[in-house]
Amino acid sequence: MHDLLMYMYNKWTKKANIPIWVTESGMSLKEESRDAGVNDEGRIDYHKQYIAAMGRAMKDGANVGAYFVWSLLDNFEWWSGYSKRFGMVRVEYTDPPQRFAKNSLRWYGEFIKNVTQNQAE
Numbered sequence: 001m002h003d004l005l006m007y008m009y010n011k012w013t014k015k016a017n018i019p020i021w022v023t024e025s026g027m028s029l030k031e032e033s034r035d036a037g038v039n040d041e042g043r044i045d046y047h048k049q050y051i052a053a054m055g056r057a058m059k060d061g062a063n064v065g066a067y068f069v070w071s072l073l074d075n076f077e078w079w080s081g082y083s084k085r086f087g088m089v090r091v092e093y094t095d096p097p098q099r100f101a102k103n104s105l106r107w108y109g110e111f112i113k114n115v116t117q118n119q120a121e
Contacts, residue, residue: 001050005057005064019065025050026070028077028084034100037090043104051111069108073099 005020013020027046031037047069058064074087082093088105092098 001053002057002060005054005062006060009057009062013063014061017063019063021066021068022054022064023066023068024070025067026086028080028086030083031085031090034090034092037085038100038102040088040102040104043088043102044107047104047108047111 005022008020025047027043029037029040029042031040051067054064054067069088071086071088073089074082074085074091076082077084077086088102088108090100090102092100
């Protein structure tokens, strides 16, 4: 991701003096059960690596203005239907639907809290 962000910055956004917005950054996982879904360590690892690469690109000069996680909730995807899960909140498609916070949501919340606290100091 570092190399892609640097390429985009040097090729297009540097001259135009506009920031890069990273949108829909996430991954799908096949979650066989609610417990497996809530314990989504693979998603946490993905975001840690992605954010670290983005941070290195920013230190190297890339102007990254925003980062958006995809997605907050599990949802229907045209490619895979409901068979894979993208969200940081697991949705049980029952009547009524139930939602369960995944470990990735807790991790990301703590990450954002720590970043904003460090910037405030």
